[in-house]
Amino acid sequence: MTRTLTAPAAVDRRHRSVLADRNFRLLYTADAAGRLGAQVSFLAIPVLAQTVLHAGAGEIGVLSALGTMAFLVIGLPAGTWVDRMPKRTVLLAANLSRVALVASLPVAWACGVLTLAQLYVVVFLIGVATVFFDIAHLSYVPSLVGADRLVAANSSLTGLNQVADVSGRGIGGLVVQLLGPAAAVVVDALGFLWSAWSIARIRANEPSPHRTARPRLWRETAAGLRFVLGHRVLRALAVKGAVTNLGIQLCQVSFVVLCTQQLRLSAGLLGLVLSAGGIGGFLGALLASVAGRRLGHGRALWLVGMLTGPFALLTPFMARGPLLWVAAAGWMLTIVQTGLANVLAVSTRQTVTPPALLGRMNATYRFLLTGALSVGALLAGLIGAWLGPRTAICTGAALIATSWLVIFCSPLRNVRHLHELDDCAGKLSDRVEREVERQG
Numbered sequence: 001m002t003r004t005l006t007a008p009a010a011v012d013r014r015h016r017s018v019l020a021d022r023n024f025r026l027l028y029t030a031d032a033a034g035r036l037g038a039q040v041s042f043l044a045i046p047v048l049a050q051t052v053l054h055a056g057a058g059e060i061g062v063l064s065a066l067g068t069m070a071f072l073v074i075g076l077p078a079g080t081w082v083d084r085m086p087k088r089t090v091l092l093a094a095n096l097s098r099v100a101l102v103a104s105l106p107v108a109w110a111c112g113v114l115t116l117a118q119l120y121v122v123v124f125l126i127g128v129a130t131v132f133f134d135i136a137h138l139s140y141v142p143s144l145v146g147a148d149r150l151v152a153a154n155s156s157l158t159g160l161n162q163v164a165d166v167s168g169r170g171i172g173g174l175v176v177q178l179l180g181p182a183a184a185v186v187v188d189a190l191g192f193l194w195s196a197w198s199i200a201r202i203r204a205n206e207p208s209p210h211r212t213a214r215p216r217l218w219r220e221t222a223a224g225l226r227f228v229l230g231h232r233v234l235r236a237l238a239v240k241g242a243v244t245n246l247g248i249q250l251c252q253v254s255f256v257v258l259c260t261q262q263l264r265l266s267a268g269l270l271g272l273v274l275s276a277g278g279i280g281g282f283l284g285a286l287l288a289s290v291a292g293r294r295l296g297h298g299r300a301l302w303l304v305g306m307l308t309g310p311f312a313l314l315t316p317f318m319a320r321g322p323l324l325w326v327a328a329a330g331w332m333l334t335i336v337q338t339g340l341a342n343v344l345a346v347s348t349r350q351t352v353t354p355p356a357l358l359g360r361m362n363a364t365y366r367f368l369l370t371g372a373l374s375v376g377a378l379l380a381g382l383i384g385a386w387l388g389p390r391t392a393i394c395t396g397a398a399l400i401a402t403s404w405l406v407i408f409c410s411p412l413r414n415v416r417h418l419h420e421l422d423d424c425a426g427k428l429s430d431r432v433e434r435e436v437e438r439q440g
Helices: 007-013 022-051 057-084 087-111 116-145 147-179 181-200 217-230 232-262 267-295 297-317 322-352 355-387 389-402 404-408 418-439
Strands: none
Touching (some): 022 116, 022 147, 022 181, 057 116, 057 217, 057 355, 087 116, 116 147, 116 322, 147 267, 147 322, 217 232, 232 322, 232 355, 232 404, 267 297, 297 389, 297 404, 355 389
């Protein structure tokens, strides 16, 4: 039975570490297990395609693209579905679906019937399950920890993500090397199974799903999109995130081309350069709570961006020797703002969005920010082909260095506490929901 939290207990809760909360600790463990499995499969599935099915570079490229394509195909309506269902149920269903899908690969390999078509289908469907998991996960955190510990919870989860980015793929490479790609995929399935088991043990109250009298999928989806684009704070955060993602993707894709084709660096050195960004993101996540308290949530977003963004301008000077490490250090400092924004911006979004719209809000952000990554990869290829990878890096660096201006010109500029934004969000969400009910 779930115990109702009394006022004195709530006061005491604010002074405890968020990881001392059993329910959040289980969600944190589930996140860690799922991300470990995902990092293993990030390497294991392409290696399996190359070594067993003799896939070429083009086929591996298609395989990689299918992993994120689901965010663009069903990202927006997935938010509406998540808003209609209990979030914990969605998390369990998504994880169990990923277990079954991933486990089908080593079984097919053992039976000698594994095909590239099966790999394509499985990777895309895993992406679909991941869309639902990510949206439900972001929408579940506010009800699980409460508004008073939201920043601390997001800081812990973002730090975990950054650690996974730095170390996860190295662990995945070791697992693939020791066990082989087919056996390594089993580790991926076990990670998702552990994640599902952790979520199944969570015991917490959750707001009842919002239901309209006559649900209309696309009208409800459009309502979520209107809510995000109609709210000045959410719109500013979406534009800032999209511009930053576009710049980061331009740089990262071009780093690979510059380091391997022009500078002739080893894969190990390239990995160190890219890992520098993960370290910066982790530092940003650690600093987020302190920066939010000292500077204010809104001020921290643009002040830290203004201070760290210009370091991106060091990256186009990347060359063999000392300049390589200067550029890597610049990249690390640049990504500090991303780690901080992943805590403060996400906390802001969760605070100003009513529970009935959380799924659609998060889906809209996933759609826009993932779309920016896709456009960034495309632009990196086009600019790199015509003008060279350094020009693409310069373009991305300029976008990152100036992206803080979006927040500076928004209502967030002088915001110190998130509760200052609640009233505007409530009025807007009420209007949007009335429109949906009237049209439905």
